[in-house]
Amino acid sequence: MPATTVAVTGAEGFIGSHLTEALVADGHRVRAMVQYNSFSSYGWLENLPPDVLDSVEVVLGDVRDPGSVQDLVKGAETVYHLAALIAIPYSYRAPHSYVETNVTGTLNVLEAVRHLGIPRLVHTSTSETYGTAQTVPITEDHPINTQSPYAASKAGGDRLADSYHASFGLPVVTLRPFNTFGPRQSMRAVIPTVIGQVAAGERTITLGDLRPTRDFSYVKDTVAAFRAVGTASAERVVGRTFNSGTGEEISVGELVTVIGKLMDAELEIRSDADRVRPANSEVMRLVCDASRLRAATGWAPAHTLEEGLAATVAFFRDPANLARYKTGIYNV
């Protein structure tokens, strides 16, 4: 059977690079959008083995540019749309770029999929759209409460995706992952922030609020969720939104203890006021109910938090990987 072509936006990023690798392992050719940049950097795709890259066609472009999205998706069997600006603190500073990328960029993907008749679009949401849990665990029927410009821009993209399904029958499915971690994640997220500082020799770890709880999935499980909704029969998934997450929560403070044990390091925490978010913007609690995804596709997480953390520690302990990070600054 000839390999089918699938397209991925945000392919050079953390989750996108793992998804690209998995799609190639599934036998696909991947057309991978890498955001155009003056360094000709392909981001984390540069870390993939040459035999994987043989099946990857890099397309430099930008989701804010309708033409570049059309070039990417033409002829694809499935489009996985992951490109986004994702950092919450930077969304306080640069909200316009979040709307342009996460709302208008998503609109461009929806339009391209519609006009080119692509059979399946997987759109990426985020658990941040729920805001602090009002009921736990959080199902897809939980109210949307956007506490940051990032969350608002992602919810805007989600609403457009829903509207394109309702208005045009667009074959879109929305995956709403809860926090995801693993090798290649940037130090804007809490797990790489802790592991990266310890791997660089720090024993006093600088953090913001230690109280919020999150539901952390290992990246391979999140990637499996993307593939599950990308390949399930249309009547099971199209037009629907699916949470992915483990159903277990841990606070930032507890996480530091677990990582300290795993890395065999006595850690102290220094709270940095600059890292504490405005009180009404901080999402205090997120814990996932993924039973809809499990019922529709059979997906279930296959890695424990400890297994995922061990793989992430091994990644950050490799000096070649650590050298790609700035562990001494607050990465917004």
Ligand SMILES: NC(=O)c1ccc[n+]([C@@H]2O[C@H](COP(=O)([O-])OP(=O)(O)OC[C@H]3O[C@@H](n4cnc5c(N)ncnc54)[C@H](O)[C@@H]3O)[C@@H](O)[C@H]2O)c1
């Ligand atoms: N990491 C998490 O915990 C998590 C949780 C829920 C949802 N998500 C979602 O998953 C997706 C991937 O996130 P990630 O954690 O891999 O972040 P990431 O920052 O590593 O990946 C995002 C990618 O989008 C690309 N991008 C940004 N602006 C672009 C533009 N204008 N045109 C083309 N590409 C552009 C970036 O270059 C980057 O490679 C995002 O949609 C994010 O909202 C992430």
